[in-house]
Amino acid sequence: MGGKLSLVQLQHKANELREDVITMLNAAGSGHTAGSLGMADILTALYFDIMNIDPKNPDWADRDVFFLSNGHTVPIQYAAMAEAGYFPKEELLTLRKLGSRLQGHPERTKLPGLENTSGPLGCGLSQAAGYAYSLQYLDDSKHRFAYVIMGDGELDEGNVWEAAMFAGKYKLSQLIAFVDRNNIQIDGTTEEVMPLGDLIGKWESFGWHVIEIDGNNIESIIDAVKIGKAVTNRPTMIIAQTIPGKGVDFMEYDCKWHGVAPNDDQAKAAMSELSTFDDKNTLGDNK
Amino acid sequence: MLNYQLNPDIFNDDVKQEPVRLGFGKGLKAAGEANDKIVALCADLTESTQVHLFREAFPERFIEVGIAEQNLVAVASGLARAGKIPFASSYAAFNPGRNWEQVKTTVCLNDQPVKIIGSHAGISVGPDGATHQMLEDIALMRVLPNMVVVVPGDSIEAEKATRAIAENGKPCYLRLAREKTPIISVEETPFEIGKAYIVRDGYDVSLMGTGTMTYQLLVAANILSERGINAEVVHVPTIKPLDNDTILDSARRTGRVVTAEEAQINGGFGGAVSELLSEQLPTPLLRIGIQDRFGESGAPLELFDYFGLTGNHIADKVEKFVHNKAQYHREY
Numbered sequence: 001m002g003g004k005l006s007l008v009q010l011q012h013k014a015n016e017l018r019e020d021v022i023t024m025l026n027a028a029g030s031g032h033t034a035g036s037l038g039m040a041d042i043l044t045a046l047y048f049d050i051m052n053i054d055p056k057n058p059d060w061a062d063r064d065v066f067f068l069s070n071g072h073t074v075p076i077q078y079a080a081m082a083e084a085g086y087f088p089k090e091e092l093l094t095l096r097k098l099g100s101r102l103q104g105h106p107e108r109t110k111l112p113g114l115e116n117t118s119g120p121l122g123c124g125l126s127q128a129a130g131y132a133y134s135l136q137y138l139d140d141s142k143h144r145f146a147y148v149i150m151g152d153g154e155l156d157e158g159n160v161w162e163a164a165m166f167a168g169k170y171k172l173s174q175l176i177a178f179v180d181r182n183n184i185q186i187d188g189t190t191e192e193v194m195p196l197g198d199l200i201g202k203w204e205s206f207g208w209h210v211i212e213i214d215g216n217n218i219e220s221i222i223d224a225v226k227i228g229k230a231v232t233n234r235p236t237m238i239i240a241q242t243i244p245g246k247g248v249d250f251m252e253y254d255c256k257w258h259g260v261a262p263n264d265d266q267a268k269a270a271m272s273e274l275s276t277f278d279d280k281n282t283l284g285d286n287k
Numbered sequence: 288m289l290n291y292q293l294n295p296d297i298f299n300d301d302v303k304q305e306p307v308r309l310g311f312g313k314g315l316k317a318a319g320e321a322n323d324k325i326v327a328l329c330a331d332l333t334e335s336t337q338v339h340l341f342r343e344a345f346p347e348r349f350i351e352v353g354i355a356e357q358n359l360v361a362v363a364s365g366l367a368r369a370g371k372i373p374f375a376s377s378y379a380a381f382n383p384g385r386n387w388e389q390v391k392t393t394v395c396l397n398d399q400p401v402k403i404i405g406s407h408a409g410i411s412v413g414p415d416g417a418t419h420q421m422l423e424d425i426a427l428m429r430v431l432p433n434m435v436v437v438v439p440g441d442s443i444e445a446e447k448a449t450r451a452i453a454e455n456g457k458p459c460y461l462r463l464a465r466e467k468t469p470i471i472s473v474e475e476t477p478f479e480i481g482k483a484y485i486v487r488d489g490y491d492v493s494l495m496g497t498g499t500m501t502y503q504l505l506v507a508a509n510i511l512s513e514r515g516i517n518a519e520v521v522h523v524p525t526i527k528p529l530d531n532d533t534i535l536d537s538a539r540r541t542g543r544v545v546t547a548e549e550a551q552i553n554g555g556f557g558g559a560v561s562e563l564l565s566e567q568l569p570t571p572l573l574r575i576g577i578q579d580r581f582g583e584s585g586a587p588l589e590l591f592d593y594f595g596l597t598g599n600h601i602a603d604k605v606e607k608f609v610h611n612k613a614q615y616h617r618e619y
Contacts, residue, residue, distance in 0.1 A: 120388055131366070133362070163358050
């Protein structure tokens with residue numbers, strides 16, 4: 001991957017990925033905008049700082065692995081993968097189109113670099129836990145880590161809590177999970193649809209080390225993962241408070257942008273706003 | 288024509304009987320000895336699924352997941368991504384009864400070599416009743432792209448089938464039964480994924496069985512021969528991929544097909560043969576199995592009798608079927 005990027009460079013990278021997401025979803029005509037924008041900082045931190053990967057050799061045996069559980073946010077993963085060099089950036093415009101390797105929800109068999117197939121919610125944590133179990137107990141690969149991102153609405157699924165118990169029981173210390181805590185799901189806010197309540201307490205009681213962070217702050221994300229990697233007797237859950245639609249004012253915090261793609265005018269407005277990123281973020285609090 | 292070696296004692300009153308699941312347990316242990324990538328997961332049913340044989344031999348490769356069948360399969364998918372060959376075992380009622388979507392997405396669409404082991408399938412699980420009598424699993428599994436579906440006829444074949452699916456690199460479903468059933472084969476009998484076998488020659492009707500129903504068909508064939516009907520018996524341990532050639536050849540020779548399974552005839556083995564014949568060789572067909580209803584509590588043998596799955600009931604049905612002239616409109 002070459003030398004590490006500076007924090008400012010990572011912030012710019014995240015903004016570029018947001019621009020890619022807008023362009024892709026506008027071209028596709030459908031897709032999930034809010035979560036993809038909200039998770040841009042986490043995906044940037046993972047692909048451009050945290051994970052030990054080789055985009056030119058996606059199945060490299062010594063790599064870290066990333067499982068996307070809320071597969072509907074895959075546009076941001078595709079954007080990060082293209083930027084990292086897994087495939088040409090032009091291919092991003094084929095998202096959701098017939099014959100594309102970039103399916104509407106990620107399919108491992110279609111695109112090298114994807115570790116799993118997901119979309120139906122609730123089973124990505126299990127898959128990552130299975131991988132982490134192998135690393136810890138079967139492979140003696142103590143330096144490799146399995147990462148997974150779930151949505152917060154996804155936590156309504158029972159399968160998540162089966163996996164939470166499993167990872168807790170086996171103290172899967174090479175498993176680092178994120179919840180994209182953006183507080184929205186399709187029918188409204190998470191607390192209206194099915195209250196999640198005390199998430200920190202819930203995960204702690206399942207035997208996890210829990211860290212809550214601002215999920216749009218790349219430095220916090222990187223620091224939280226460093227802590228997670230240092231915790232050697234339990235899995236780590238990073239509850240990442242994110243802003244759905246982050247970076248585009250008229251999309252932020254609005255449930256209706258969960259599963260909608262921007263039309264031409266909206267895409268133009270969004271790109272125009274994202275292009276002012278430099279002016280808004282010059283080494284202020286977000287440094 | 289015969290290409291299956293039957294147990295010479297098969298029609299003796301004291302024919303050796305063993306549960307099919309025991310053959311799986313032995314096969315899993317043997318597969319584990321041959322390949323250290325094999326891991327076994329179980330959902331709180333380790334002894335009754337016979338996975339304890341593997342656990343005792345390879346405790347470091349056994350993973351208890353608790354009563355959580357959705358997690359069972361999705362964890363197995365993650366292990367497969369890490370290069371393992373996971374056997375995910377529970378009762379068929381829950382695995383794949385509870386976790387079908389995880390099987391579809393994380394195993395089949397994801398094309399990972401996870402082995403779904405559904406034990407205690409069929410009505411022969413007996414007194415536990417309809418909730419635990421899995422009858423829809425064949426239909427649920429064979430409709431999935433990439434999936435291989437195997438239903439062994441006895442414990443010896445189950446052992447061979449387990450060894451075979453361990454090494455085929457594909458998602459697989461292995462259907463097992465709880466009760467002791469007669470051993471129909473011997474160690475030398477061939478087993479290959481995707482092959483059907485002619486176990487008895489005949490020319491009046493083809494009786495095609497999957498799983499332990501092949502034994503009942505052999506009993507029925509003996510009864511039918513006393514009534515002047517010469518039945519061919521075809522053992523079909525692999526439902527997907529179906530051995531189209533063997534099935535069509537037999538149907539062509541006899542002109543009448545009967546299928547038998549301890550499962551729903553709709554969508555099950557009978558459904559699979561029906562689809563094949565109706566497209567490629569329309570042939571009068573009788574499907575024996577569970578006729579679009581749920582099971583109920585009872586002793587296994589009582590239930591077999593009640594649902595008409597014993598050799599004598601099958602013989603009666605086949606006799607009527609063969610003599611029903613109304614079915615012959617084969618002027619294609």
